[in-house]
Amino acid sequence: MKIYFITSNKGKFEEVKDILDSCDVVQKKIGYPEIQTSSLEEVILFGLDSLTDTSMGHIIIEDSGLFIDAFQGFPGVYSAYVFQSIGSCGILKLMEGIIDRQAVFRSMIGYRDNGCGDVALFEGVCKGFISEIPKGNTGFGFDPIFIPQGSNLTFAQMTKRKKNSYSHRGKSVRKLKKFLERR
Numbered sequence: 001m002k003i004y005f006i007t008s009n010k011g012k013f014e015e016v017k018d019i020l021d022s023c024d025v026v027q028k029k030i031g032y033p034e035i036q037t038s039s040l041e042e043v044i045l046f047g048l049d050s051l052t053d054t055s056m057g058h059i060i061i062e063d064s065g066l067f068i069d070a071f072q073g074f075p076g077v078y079s080a081y082v083f084q085s086i087g088s089c090g091i092l093k094l095m096e097g098i099i100d101r102q103a104v105f106r107s108m109i110g111y112r113d114n115g116c117g118d119v120a121l122f123e124g125v126c127k128g129f130i131s132e133i134p135k136g137n138t139g140f141g142f143d144p145i146f147i148p149q150g151s152n153l154t155f156a157q158m159t160k161r162k163k164n165s166y167s168h169r170g171k172s173v174r175k176l177k178k179f180l181e182r183r
């Protein structure tokens with residue numbers, strides 16, 4: 001099965017492709033509006049609705065973010081903007097002196113079968129901690145400062161496969177994979 005993953009983020013694409021190994025996953029950098037709301041689900045449903053080109057048989061989009069407890073969930077849905085503006089070092093600066101380092105990565109995948117119009121959503125959550133200093137050089141985004149629960153390495157110190165075994169995206173994509181296998 002050919003699936004078009006509409007994303008500008010190569011890191012996301014590589015991770016998803018690694019799990020959906022029985023599909024032909026193709027990256028499409030089309031761009032779609034991401035509405036301002038605190039819900040990843042709303043962002044995804046609006047995004048899917050705005051992708052009106054039905055010539056691609058199966059499409060997926062993904063919205064994700066880093067939600068930091070000490071900041072009541074910030075940067076959350078604004079993660080892409082915050083990463084581009086202040087980056088991981090900016091987050092570490094904001095967290096100087098803060099004892100509570102708990103944070104959560106969330107991923108929401110939206111899938112549409114353009115043949116029958118079916119839509120399905122898949123969520124993945126990964127609890128963890130913001131490190132004191134950045135470590136590692138694999139992955140993308142906030143990977144160097146996020147340590148998932150159950151590990152003492154940051155995502156950026158892991159291989160793609162190891163990160164996928166812990167990560168929010170690994171979890172949402174494995175749900176999608178199961179769903180596709182049952183169809």
Ligand code: ITT
Pocket residue numbers: 006007008009012034062063064065066079080083105139140141142143155167169
């Ligand atoms: P799209 O084209 O798919 O929207 P994007 O990078 O803009 O790509 P998002 O809008 O979902 O993606 O932004 C989420 C941001 O959160 C992303 O740019 C990263 O900075 C960060 N992020 C999400 N998942 C991450 C992960 O697994 N590791 C590190 N940072 C992550």
